[in-house]
Amino acid sequence: MSYLEMMNFKRIYHRFEIVQTPQNVKCFVCGMSCNGKNVLKCKDCNKYCHEFCQESVVSNCYSKNIRDDNKHSFEPSYSGGNCVVCGKSGGTIFRCIWCSLFVHNTCQPKLLNCCRQLMLKSDQRTHYFINEGKGICVVCKKEICQEDGNSFHCIYCKKSVHEKCCSDDLERKCDCGKLGRYLIHPCEVIFKNRYILKGPLEHPIFFIINELSGGKRSKEVISLLGSYFHPMQFIKIEELTIKGSTVSQNNDWYSKEKKPIIVICGGDGSVESCLDQFGPFVTYLLLPYGTGNDLSLSLGYNPSTTLAEFEASPISLLMKRVNDHRTQIDRWKVTKATYPGDSTFFDFRHFTNYLSIGIDAAVAQSFSEKREIGPCGRFINKCKYAMSVTALLDDSCKNIHNKIIVEVDGEEIDLPPMDCLIFQTTLTCYGGQTLWNNPVGFKEQRMDDGMLEIMYIRNIAELGSVSIGVSTPTPLAQGKEIIVTLKPNFVLPLQTDGEPFLLQNSVLHFYCESHNTFVSSH
Template sequence: MNLLRTLHNFEVPQSFQSGQTCCWCGLEIDKAHIVECSLCHQTFHDYCKSSVFSPCYCGPLFPMETPYYHNLIPTNEKGLCSVCRKMSGPLMKCTKCTLYFHEKCTLCSPPLCRQASLPVDFYTHYLVSTSRGRCSVCGKVIQPNQQSVGYHCIYCEDQFHSTCVSATLPISVLRCPRDKLGLSKYLVHPSDIRQDVVIQRESQTPLIFVVNENSGGSRAKRVSSLFEKYFSTSQFVLIQNIDFAANRFGNYINGSSISDKIDNNLVVIVCGGDGSIEASIDHFGPYQKYLILPYGTGNDLSRSLGFTPDEILDTIEENGLSALREVLKLPTEFVDRWVLQVSNYKFGKNEEFRDFRRFTNYLSVGMDGAVAQKFSESRSYGPSGPFLNKCRYALSSTALLDNYCLDIDTKVLLELDGEDVELPPMDCLVFMSSVTCYGGQRLLKSSEEAQKMDDGIIEIFYIKGSLEMGSVSVGMAKPTLLARAKDIVLTIKPNFVLPFQSDGEPFLLQNAVIHLYTESQILFFSERKKMTSD
């Protein structure tokens, strides 16, 4: 609940219709005991109106285009139901506004959840339930009862009685300093949003949580429940709705360049796997900072940046906001992003190259692409955790029996930095930009020159057969390093359909010429950079 709110304006209605119910207790109202809010037109018993704590969202301060509903989950915590004001019985808790409700009370008219926008030009408090403290308005000790309930501001920790909260308070009380959590520059306040578009502020670096709810066996959903009460609802976006979020933050995205102050741009927290990272960069652009919470299967980019997936996820889920603050203090490093362009040829004529997709980890063609294709199909039946996904990946190796993914050396032509390369016998060709592959495996031998992720050069490996493929994927063998290059042209010979995968996303190509080169560099928070600097 935002402190800046409008209370109901109760009046006796001029007309009466039988069958109306009280929005507070849910019981039917007779003509002798009805009152109505002149702003939102909700009806109540006249003897219930003194107990109504829910704000009226239809007054001049709240021209809301759409209502914002609670995200309720069962809880064992003790609290006061925001509808009936009683503590008895099992409760539901909203992850966004922290209000408590009995399940049966949600069928009445619970107060709406936190609003996304406010037509004011200053930052107000944001209040969540509390049971102790001293009210900053009246100075009295907060003792929750059926007439009043306590709130505290999550940003500055000021305390308030619900009966002391109103829009008539002076600006000095309504204004929130927002500095005690150390998150003020990462927040999007309701006053920063106009017509569902976030206004760009020079001092702000908003966080955006991009959540893939299917990652980690749906474990990524926990991120929202951990942080929703601290950040605006506009700062959380499901991966399938990422287009809308990119439009909402368009002022931060459009016109950005690497020469701008990147510290004033967005921080995109990707809660998912390598595929979710690519989707986020596609929509928010290369000029933001990116933090990975690795809920995927392989999580190779996160590993390449020095993170241990289970370790960082356990830390975030156990310590919440304090852990997030520490991760946001990590140094950053640039990672090359490669563009894959495709030109199809038919009847002896080549089309112009067009952008097909981009990747930051690796691209492979042959056996690995076929296995990824089969794994993607099996995973679509339902989300699973990393361990089960790895088991599914192993079972997908039956795709190696298909001839279309074998003998890659006879089906493609390779040109590196303008020179043709003769290919040895192979069943898989891997173009690798990240340090690890296949869920944490380093492909370079210890005697070979160390790999870099920001030099515009990609390492090219080949795998001879299915036995070597299996050994490489579990770290028992190393593939052969074919070459290093900055500009790659791969031509698929006529009449062949080849399986590819880039960062875990499979696809098929035929009758095509593929051009690979570095397009940009992306800034990621890095544990590896911290270890290097130490």
Template sequence: MGGSSSKLTETELKQLQEFSRYSSRKLQQVWNEFNDFLLSENMSKTSARKHHELTEAEFARFIKTYFTWETDDAFVHRLFEMFDADKSGTVSFKELVVSASVLESGSTEEKLRFLFKVYDEDSNGVLEKEELDRILSQMCAVSQALGYDTTSIRPVLSEMLAKMDPSNVGFISLEKWIEAGTKFAPILVALGIDQTTYNQQRILEGSHQWYLRQSKKLRYCNVCTKTIGINKSSVVCQVCRLVAHDACSPNASETCRITYNKLNASTNDHHWVEGNFGHADCAVCHEGHCGSVRGLAGLRCAWCKLSVHNDCKEKQSPVCELGQYRQLMLPPTAFCLRELNHVVADAAGSIAGGAAAAAAGSVADGSPDYSTIESPLVIVPPPNTTPIVVFINPASGGNQGVKLLRTFKNLINPRQVFDLQQGGPMAGLKQYLHVPNLRIICCGGDGTVGWVLAVLDKLKLPSPPPPVGVIPLGTGNDLARTLGWGGGYGGEIKRVLQQIADAETVLMDRWSVAFDVADPNAESDKVPLDIVNNYFSIGVDAEIAHRFHTMREKFPEKFNSRARNKLWYLELGTKDALQHSCKNLHKHIQLEVDGQAIDLANGPALEGLAVVNIPSMYGGANLWGSDEKMGKQDMGDRKFEIVGLFSSMHMGRIRSGLAGSAHKIAQGSVIKLTTTKLLPMQIDGEPWMQSIVTITISHKNQVVMLKHRGSADLPAESSQPEMRSQKSNSSLAAQPAPAK
């Protein structure tokens, strides 16, 4: 967060949440960006805090920065009029978050209604030719920003807008606008409406989940059978891989994969999709290739990926054995609807029970006991399987998260895959809470893993809890490195799934952080986290991280690759080496470990201090080292390690491997740390500036994590008798096929 940003009060957060679609965390983020923008307009901090109104000129500059839109002045003017709800001639922060939250977090229909009003410049209730021309230009600009060829997509978008006016009356009504907007995938994308949001809201079993793609090789439309040229746009179903021209997608007659058991069936049938898979051996005749690059030929099952000639289909058993991922997959037969009267009773009971639980404060934060709320679907996995539920952060790793979301929806049952940008992990965890032998997979950075673990804390889990695995996206990924999953995802999903099936389990400590602030009114950032999974640090490394995060929020386009991010860290670290911003840190903190005072003032001069829970920090550096004279580091021994850093240069040498370890200070179970001035701090890579405070770190709980088998030694969790059932020695290939 920006260092200049002040925090919203609890009262302000609650009031804004009543009127907007944003969570408290998102509201604080928007407020920080709003506040930083005001400061960038050369206002003082005091003026920025009081100045909650934007003129039209200020609004135009803020919108283009916040949404990164390329828009003309007329569009921004209409947007300003829409945001200015009280017609005061300015837009307040409240008006800003109310309207912006609809554009970012509202339903598809709400977004379409809002944009209709923006484009309807004369407010006559219809979109006329001049207004439609402006929409087309805006959509082409968005498409170009997304990397699509506008010469090929402009005629398609133009044709789709024309189809909204089938009677050729010269205008489009709101009803036709909404109908077309929820039907044509390219229009949704070009309008800036997230197609993933639309697909998650549209719970129509058998509906395709389209996404827009520019073909890198020759493909064929599964609707009209005609070619889709190289570098031409098309839509692809992320679940079954059906391919269609943009304009043909509404006419796709074939349904998508059925993901739950509608008819109480005991077996799962193949779901055949024709063509567009290149050469593959036929599973029936084993002769020749059943795919082709010359047209739609051959059939491939969207479940098991089996390929057959069209003529051989009748000779292939209709029963699908789910292929090589069956150990991790929940077939449709595993999902059964509860009887309707049970659903009604459960829903009523859940609402009443949730209110009672919240009133009684059954969970520390007053939230209801979610473990008692049941899903309309009963999940009964096949025997001898270890099903996974996958949580993916599409924002992680550039475009990797989006691609991985689509890949998982195609490889396993899409009901097992959740987009964390669409409501977070709570819904998925509630649904899968009681599934036996469940494994939770987090695809994202360490922050994504921490998010899922924090929600698990609220869910009164059975004992033992499901183990959590990591597919690392983005940079850093210290927890993933510790567990043997590496520092980033290389795109080899088949290998990763095999490793998940073979993984063993280990225990990991988690730590609570309590803050006793000396002066609540002192200038200080909002503390981002109160639980430590990886590390807590104060001083030079937190200062560099804070500068990095501040710059990334202001200039996100400069931080779009791992290599570039590392260069930024190097530059910021070099600047700090010259400035020594945290010089003599040891004179401004008092440290107590397990009730015993640690004399830092008479020790070596420090510029940083870190409390580490795992043997990886800064993207792979082991600060404690392998020397066991002061005790061996173990992420599950209910102890943490405390180390000191002499300077940013010392930190750089540790990161590069030129220095063996940091300055070892102590091991312990409870730490008390008191500061005497404003200092930079960070928890698990989330930095902030903290006023004078006394911090207490103590053991919270232990969680079960999936460790890559064969990685560097960690104490195996299976030594705990009550956890042994979680361990699986079976590989994907070794699983017996389901009975036909």
């Protein structure tokens, strides 16, 4: 393997010819003035260099006819940067979200359209250099200036080097900086009908993206973090259950002794999809931007400020979160049988925050239907949620005490008049409201004790006051094994962690199935 291949450069060679030197032309390699006879010019990209600098040329030729399957993904840049084609700043400039390369809109047709490699045949991690180095050159230890000619920086370790210093003095192996243990390097990927990982990694991070949550906020996450991690580390939530996706059908990409970190980008509903896929063998970190974020609030993370903090310093905040405290949270399994007459229970669903029956679930059902018409931002989604209260005009979701039977740890409990019944395991609900408040006569609420707190809301007016924190539901019981029977001829709205559904003629049995590790600020 050649030196340049070891450095992870994809070579597209210049076609140089000796030319007469025009005035005020500088060598793009060393940055010095091009005077004299021994001057070369590329036929394709029109760049000049000294003949004695030709052996030091590392940068690719940007010609019109060169294309590659692994293409850039550009977005408008407001932070500035020098165009990789013409070397100038200013004007309308775009940045690739995967490799941080800058280019003018007018220069894009001349750009070598190959982004960083997804796979590399190498037995060690190497640098991936892109144009425009910053700071100190790691070889000559001098500050990099525009007058010095071309320079590069590695997108993994962030080290910079002059083009004229790209020699055997440059360390070939890349330590990948402070992200080293968390990222996937192209040398750790192979292709067998699809891109897969070679084997267990130390502590890989995967970002699970829910594009329906919070409108277009998912694009902000990729924009902020895409250039730091391998594209394989960003997975759409709908791909989790698709055979052939990055993680599906590929269980050897992590070691259970060294838990990988799953960053869940979305709301509470996104958490359940990830728990279904990965189970208790990973560590979960929440990057909340959905409408319902009670789990993140229970863990001490405010969704209103999280993305703003990430925009200011994405990697620093991510590393701080990664090193935060770990806490265990119960996950509850719900099985279902048909009532009456069938004693066979089948797996139905899970929940981590809460399960509720009645008027709040009816509102959630109406909102879910509105949201699927077109995803919007958190504020618009909250407005849609408020407008969904028209669902409460339907009496079928009221007086649920006459429509269900509840058994807690083997004993049937008396149900007072109510329009909503809540079974909760986490600390907050309804957008950060504390519902339980550790009432006298009950055990202290914990998220890892295998016990549910059971409470009820009497009517619509009380639901409104509970939702804004003016009042709290009435405590009813605590228990480790719950059976809820829906009496015949009633169709009732239910929800688990904000995901609503309708049910009738059923018996539900739920119990604590597992404990999952979450990152928490508490």
